[in-house]
Amino acid sequence: MRKARNSRGIAIVLVLALAMALLIFGVTYMKSISQSTVVNPDLLLRAQIDILGEGIANIALLKFKELPSDFYYSYYKGRVADTTLIGPINTFEGDALLSGEITNFNGTTDTASFTTRYQVLSQKKYDTDTLVVTVTLGFRGMTREIRKTINTARKRLF
Amino acid sequence: MATVLLAVAMIPIAAVIGFGHRGTSKDFRNLTAIQLLEGVMYQTLAAGYNNIPFGTLNTPVDIGTFTLPLGTIASTTANYDISLSVTGKSVTFSYRPVKIDQPTFIASDASTWVFDNTHDLVFDNSSVANAFRVKKVVGTITWNEPENNLQRSIQMTTFLSRMEE
16 A cells, blocks of 8 residues: 555656656757758858859859960969069959959849959970959859869960 | 756757758758769860850750750759850950061071061951850759759859851
8 A cells, every 4th residue: 555655756757757758858949940940051052152153263264265375474474484573364253253342142142252363283394274254253252262273285385 | 857958958958960960951952963064064164165155045956965954953953044145255365476477587586686666456246257266054943942942153264266257
């Protein structure tokens, strides 16, 4: 009789422990869900920025293809021979479509910004170069860099 | 008493788990949409300028070596509609040419180079010589959320350049 009276509250203790365990499980589950939904917009931003960067690099390569000698003169004057005269290469890299902004980007109210930089990696014993186009983009606090590399051949002038 | 307590405790816990499941499903649909559109945009970049026609494209486009999967894509989680809007983009390329007609100009001596003021090379479709060389491509994917039938959409933008004369 005494033993039965002592065991009477065990069911409530068990139920409370079970409820507590389920609650902890539920809270942990919700926490993991909330963390994964934070990752989602970052994945979208990364994809949007990378796709835009590929397009801007395409435009940069088109400009080089259309104006190769003007590029080389500007580049070597400003980046190799006399690094104080950067006006011409800044003009070359400074077009609105190479270094600028896109407002209301992808249907949002925000602005995507980007800059483009050319780099020539010369192979001095040959008349060939490696041209690296680097596009740096920023959108909603995320920054990414897209690089495209092509091999070029030219007649060395100096 | 214990049974009542257990039953009452189960109500909010069941609600939490149900909410989590809906969130996971929504997250999955969002991720699927991002991956589908990203794939189509990279395929568009690989297709090149000449293979992507102007206009609104919402049916599959045969590129030759592959088909661009546009239009409705059925998935186990939702039906996605993918379309491309392709327009000509006017571009102005600014540059400063070297004055090679200067008597002091020596090609091998950079100190003799004198640069002219800014010149512009324009491709705005105003003539055959100035025909469009850049296409702006805006890809859009839309789908409906099954719970509330709310339409959601994602956009991505890129550019294609025509390298051939």
